[in-house]
Amino acid sequence: MTHTAIFDIGKTNKKFFLFDEQFREVYRSYTRLEEDEDEDGFPCENLEQLADWMRATFREALARPEFDIQRLNFSTYGASLVHLDKEGKSVAPLYNYLKPFPEDLLSDFFKRYGPEEEWATETASPVMGMLNSGLQLYWLKYRRPEAFSRIHRSLHLPQYCSCLFSGKYVSEYTSIGCHSGLWDFQVKDYHRWVYQEDIDRLLPPIQPTTSGFDVKIEGKAIKAGVGIHDSSAALLPYIISNTDPFLLISTGTWSITLNPYSQEALDVESLKKDCLNYMRTDGRPARAARLFLGNEYKIWARKLASHFGKPYETHRTVKPNPEILKKLEQLTEPVFRWESIKRPGLQEDEQGCTELGTFSSYEEAYHQLIRELMALQVDTLHLARGRTPVRKIYIDGGFVDNELFLQLLAGALPEYELIKTESPLGSALGAAMVIHNRPVESDFLVKSFSLQKQKAVRL
Numbered sequence: 001m002t003h004t005a006i007f008d009i010g011k012t013n014k015k016f017f018l019f020d021e022q023f024r025e026v027y028r029s030y031t032r033l034e035e036d037e038d039e040d041g042f043p044c045e046n047l048e049q050l051a052d053w054m055r056a057t058f059r060e061a062l063a064r065p066e067f068d069i070q071r072l073n074f075s076t077y078g079a080s081l082v083h084l085d086k087e088g089k090s091v092a093p094l095y096n097y098l099k100p101f102p103e104d105l106l107s108d109f110f111k112r113y114g115p116e117e118e119w120a121t122e123t124a125s126p127v128m129g130m131l132n133s134g135l136q137l138y139w140l141k142y143r144r145p146e147a148f149s150r151i152h153r154s155l156h157l158p159q160y161c162s163c164l165f166s167g168k169y170v171s172e173y174t175s176i177g178c179h180s181g182l183w184d185f186q187v188k189d190y191h192r193w194v195y196q197e198d199i200d201r202l203l204p205p206i207q208p209t210t211s212g213f214d215v216k217i218e219g220k221a222i223k224a225g226v227g228i229h230d231s232s233a234a235l236l237p238y239i240i241s242n243t244d245p246f247l248l249i250s251t252g253t254w255s256i257t258l259n260p261y262s263q264e265a266l267d268v269e270s271l272k273k274d275c276l277n278y279m280r281t282d283g284r285p286a287r288a289a290r291l292f293l294g295n296e297y298k299i300w301a302r303k304l305a306s307h308f309g310k311p312y313e314t315h316r317t318v319k320p321n322p323e324i325l326k327k328l329e330q331l332t333e334p335v336f337r338w339e340s341i342k343r344p345g346l347q348e349d350e351q352g353c354t355e356l357g358t359f360s361s362y363e364e365a366y367h368q369l370i371r372e373l374m375a376l377q378v379d380t381l382h383l384a385r386g387r388t389p390v391r392k393i394y395i396d397g398g399f400v401d402n403e404l405f406l407q408l409l410a411g412a413l414p415e416y417e418l419i420k421t422e423s424p425l426g427s428a429l430g431a432a433m434v435i436h437n438r439p440v441e442s443d444f445l446v447k448s449f450s451l452q453k454q455k456a457v458r459l
Contacts, residue, residue: 073225101129124277158227177279233430251397262287
């Protein structure tokens with residue numbers, strides 16, 4: 001029995017998994033690393049600690065006689081670049097994608113390569129500053145020229161993790177296509193600004209996401225993959241196991257609805273609503289729409305607890321109450337004014353205040369909160385669907401445990417089959433599957449995920 005090792009690197013948790021040949025988890029470990037600070041005092045990943053932990057963890061796993069590790073791959077968060085000199089040493093911090101991007105520099109960029117809406121449409125990337133990882137290179141060139149002059153290669157984080165073990169410099173589609181602003185989806189090549197700024201020389205050759213390198217680690221022959229962006233990795237098991245089009249709602253701090261079958265070009269209005277393209281492992285676009293669902297939920301879980309004098313954890317125990325939902329039908333306008341979600345067409349000073357006095361109890365306020373968040377999720381889902389003929393929707397992540405949310409969502413989407421899936425492996429499983437690059441059985445999802453068709457709430 002051979003095994004596949006996967007590093008699954010999140011912003012908070014750094015995980016390590018071993019899978020057997022049937023993609024069953026046989027081992028896991030994880031850690032949390034203290035953040036570092038960049039030269040401006042902004043939090044950032046500690047690259048040295050990350051590399052040390054990964055190497056030590058893999059050595060320990062190789063030393064265990066019960067495992068025969070023959071493959072290794074990497075899934076990490078995106079929008080992050082590591083910049084290396086000719087000796088392979090980093091010349092700058094791994095800048096945080098939440099770091100503010102200078103407005104004057106952004107304005108300068110679009111004077112050269114805009115208009116803004118045209119650039120966003122061509123690159124399928126809403127303008128998001130540092131979250132457009134390509135703009136991090138533009139920022140380095142003009143705001144950190146000394147560091148920029150020493151860059152030999154710039155690697156997206158999954159490919160940097162791969163390089164730690166393979167020593168190879170590569171680029172790969174799922175990272176390039178993740179709202180980086182680097183790729184022109186219409187011409188299927190790097191955008192013209194990348195060539196005009198001479199950025200292309202820093203980006204290694206593109207390798208297929210399914211490819212790997214034969215290396216020796218601690219005397220053991222290993223096939224090391226090139227890495228994959230975590231959202232694309234999480235989507236992969238569903239793609240491999242389905243023949244008909246579907247949508248995947250991956251919930252958490254961000255709720256991302258993914259449509260890997262869309263053939264439509266993104267228009268300006270869709271981009272303004274936070275619709276974008278990811279890329280599949282084969283370089284084809286996957287339409288996606290984002291919603292700051294979990295973040296907003298946590299904000300209001302705290303506020304409701306404070307207002308009604310309840311413990312914060314109360315939100316975990318609220319069950320669907322048809323009588324409350326029937327009463328709330330009289331509310332035809334939204335009550336909640338979002339803290340972190342921008343409502344299209346409204347400026348921040350027009351949002352108004354949330355009147356929690358409207359509600360007679362915590363449970364009533366909570367039911368209305370979920371009603372309104374669910375409505376936003378439905379809008380986001382339709383944005384991702386576009387004109388793709390879809391009848392099946394999978395939903396995974398943190399919100400599959402929220403019975404009220406799921407029942408309301410099913411009720412709002414009667415024409416769809418809504419299936420909740422429970423697998424703690426997520427992107428790690430996708431990374432394992434991509435390095436194997438082989439077909440799976442048609443019932444793989446049923447065997448590997450807890451699938452349950454969701455019923456609508458009954459009033």
